[in-house]
Amino acid sequence: MNWYNVGKIVNTHGILGEVRVISTTDFPEERYAIGNKLSLFLGDTKTPLVLTVTSHRQHKNFDLLKFEGFLTIEMVQGFRNGILKVTEYQLSDLEGDEYYFHEIMDCTVYDLVGQEIGVVTDILQTGANDVWTVTPTKGKAHYIPYIEDVVKEIDIDKKKIVIEVMDGLLS
Template sequence: MSQWFNVGKIVNTHGLNGEVRVISKTDFANERYQKSNILYLFMTENEPIQLTVKSHRTHKNFDLLCFEGFTNINDVEKWKNGILKIKKEQLTSLDEGEYYFYEIVGCKVVTNDGEEIGTVKEILTPGANDVWVVKGNKGKEYLIPFIDDIVKSVNVEDKIITIEPMEGLLS
């Protein structure tokens, strides 16, 4: 049985030529949405629909995708709220120091002094670097920027991230 990874959600159509507007949930949109790549569309409990990317562009905060064989708004309108996924086998190996979101979410965050901060709940991608949202043990949330000055080690096997907090980060 395949393990699936969510890469985006179709939120609307765009124009009349079969283009769909996607809110991406992937760490590598340009790689995922390359021409000829295969994506799987999940609608309710039906079998996923295999789609081949025909074109990709960005517009405002959305990724706009066209799929081969679907050239009209009427072909794709029914896909609103559908989830685009890939199979685990489609994941590519990453360079050292790069991680997939699913590897980071759920990791325990500790300081280099051994103090437990909390668990990574989600990842924000606001710009220059990712920001990890850590839910503290007492319910407080911390925003940890994924930069070398702060993140000292990431052990995805043991699900432990060690940080060196700079002043004010945990207050």
């Protein structure tokens, strides 16, 4: 089974069992919905603790969560530095031109004539659009904006992306 990170518990908040989460999901309203189940991985443990969300609110740059059965600060102090994850079965279907990061990572990028440029090794979120770090077998990484003018084709099953190389894009 594949697991996908949705957040990291960085601290407790208050005395009533609330935890402070740095979210890594684009869908906090869905992931942290009341009744949703999240799996907490602590340290090097292979078996997660399954938690049910009982409340969610935002505070500053954090998502604050409470879980069923965990009512005091003492009960959640051990959750600090734990990673909240969901299974592949909990992922939602996305719109036609939207992809999960794990689907784009490790895809091979080609230009319009079929010449290999490199492999997607990182995704940077800039606010306006994502930027993919494409690392060739030799040389320095390239930064490819995920915009319609550049990205022409994505085939997730074949792990293949075709882009139009605009002037200055690969320099």
